[in-house]
Amino acid sequence: MEKFIFLFRGPGPREMDRNSEAAQAEMQKWFNWIDAMNKKGTYVAGDPLQPVGKQVNGKKKAVTDGPFVEAKEMVGGYIIVNAKDINDAVEISKDCPIFDNDGKVEVRPIQKM
Amino acid sequence: MSNTAHTDINQTIDHLFRHEAGKMVAVLTRLFGFPNIEQAEDIVQDTILRALESWRFGKIPENPRAWLYVTAKNKVIDIIRRQQVKHKIENEISFLLKSEYTLVPTVNEMFKEDEIKDSQLRMMFACCHPKFSTEAQITLILNTLCGLSVHEIADAFLSNEETIQKRLYRTREKLRKEKIPLDYPGSRAMPKRIDTVLKTLYLLFNEGYHSSHPEKLIREDLCEEAMRLTLLLTENRRTNQPQSFALLSLMCYQASRFDARIDENGSIVLLKEQDRNRWNHYLIQKGNEYLEFSASGDTMHEFHIEAAIASVHANAGTYEATDWKRILRLYDLLLSINFNPVVALNRCLVLGETDGYDVAIRELRKISELKDNCHYNVSLAEMYFKSGNKNFAKEFFSIALTQTKSRAEKKLLQEKILHCN
Structure with a gap:
């Protein structure tokens, strides 16, 4: 088993429907997905990222706001999973509810040391 | 925050947003x-979205409810400090919110379990203000106190979102214009006001219980909400009147039959054919307890009698063992307090068991007000069927068939008609 990180980009809850019923339904979808991964032992960890941040640039270490252009281009959070290989990890990611809102998942193998 | 995703996630958050939204709106x-109120709703909405943003990657806080409250509280305090409240706050606690010394403790206090319940009860009285139509009362309760969305309410009442939206808007306007207080009525007005609240909750429950809605879950939700709010009334010393207990008891008995009323094909199972092992005995037990609590004071409320009738049914081991004579006496009592054709109809069905079907048919024929009522025609047909007159039975089943929209009821009636041949 190898570890992979999923980086999520896409419209966050605020860019979508604004009522609690929709929020509850959306959350249910995520929980169902994570629950299923948990039962198979694939889910390792996950965290949301706050929608703010700074970027420190180059030799001068210049600090800028951003680099975020649009909310939907921002990484909103990550999840680490166990998978056999990258194809397996990609298959796991395909059940993510973010695709219902036309979001993106970047699947990256974590380098073994 | 816990490190692993919960395995009982579904239980943890099932209806969490809805229930907590209702409570938080009342408090705010x-x-x-x-x-x-709209600003209060916006804050609650924002809190829920923040929860969704924070929890969706697999981290639910140990106590999701506490998390929501802390988030909402911080927002409230922030808004009051920055004086961003839209309309000036004019109530009995506004002076406590003005001083930095008392602001945070006051807000904290309001989020304590007892104060939350208190706020919900005040909201309940405001929603059931006699100036609103029953329809408006129910819609307002479902939206404000139960956290049901306009979409869900429209769905539950087989109506459309626009109608519900308009109704809510008009009710809220009235609420503001008439300056309806978010408070308990005074002790003199209390008995009358509490009766209005109970009546509305009873209608809400019935809407769920007898609803023609094809989907079972929505109906159960309405019943559950009505029971939750009635329970709240019985827990508060100002509102725990005998009739509040009687209504809760009645609801428990009715709800105990929820699973047994519909078979796996979605067809209705009548009381006589219900598998009594499928009745929820915990709820029957609760019904018995609440009925005992309700037996105080010197007023006999209609809910007392209705609960007593339900109790006889719920506690009978078999249909045949039902004490029909006792039920008949209770119906007579109920009719003597307040004549209601639907109650009279139900009394006739009991009469069929005690005095024979021909007597029941004769009495039923007298209730002319209900000629266009589906249940009336079904009942009449049943009595004819039992007395052996299948031609008349078929005729009235066929009339009833044209009077219902419910798929389950239609199916049942079509089967009945086949049996008449």
Whole structure:
């Protein structure tokens, strides 16, 4: 088993429907997905990222706001999973509810040391 | 925060947002005052979205409810400090919110379990204000106190979102214009006001219980909400009147039959054919307890009698063992307090068991007000069927068939008609 990180980009809850019923339904979808991964032992960890941040640039270490252009281009959070290989990890990611809102998942193998 | 994703996630958050939204709106509206109810709702909405943003990657806080409250509280305090409350706060606690010394403790206090319940009860009285139509009362309760969305309410009442939206808007306008207080009625007005609240909750329950809605879950939700709110009334010393217990008891008995009423194909199972092992005995037990609690004071309320009738049914081991004579006496009592054709109809069905079907048919024929009522025609047909007159039975089953929209009822009636041949 190898570890992979999923980086999520896409419209966050605020860019979508604004009522609690929709929020509850959306959350249910995520929980169902994570629950299923948990039962198979694939889910390792996950965290949301706050929608703010700074970027420190180059030799001068210049600090800028951003680099975020649009909310939907921002990484909103990550999840680490166990998978056999990258194809397996990609298959796991395909059940993510973010695709219902036309979001993106970047699947990256974590380098073994 | 826990490190692993919960395995019982579904239980943890099932209806969490809906239930907590209702509670938080009540609390925040109490803090901000009625004119600011929309702002209160916005804060609650924002809190829920923040929860969704934070929890969706697999981390649910140990106590999700506490998390929501802390988030909402911080927002409230922030808004009051920055004086961003839209309409001036004018209520009995507004002076406590003005001083930095008392602001945080006051807000904290309002989020304590007892104060939350208190706010919900005040909201309940406001929603059931006699100036509103029953329809408006129910819609307002479902939206404000139960956290049901306009979409869900429209769905539950087989109506459309626009109608519900308009009704809510008009009710809220009235709420503001008439300056309806978010408070308990005084002790003199209490008995009358509590009766209005109970009646509305009873209708809400019935809407769920007898609803023609094809989907079972929505109906159960309405019943559950009605029971939750009635329970709240029985827990507060100002509102735990005998009739509140009687209504709760009645609801428990009715709800105990929820699973047994519908078979796996979605067809209705009548009381006589119900598998009594499938009745929820915990709820029957609760019904018995609440009925005992309700037996105080010197007023006999209709809910007392209705609960007593339900109790006889619920506690009978078999249909045949039902004490029909006792039920008949209770119906007579109920009719003597308040004549109601539907009650008279139900009495006739009991009469069929005690005095024979021909007597029941004769009495039923007298209730001319209900000629266009589906249940009336079904009942009449049943009595004819039992007395052996299949031609008349078929005729009235066929009339009833044209009077219902419910798929389950239609199916049942079509089967009945086949049996008449």
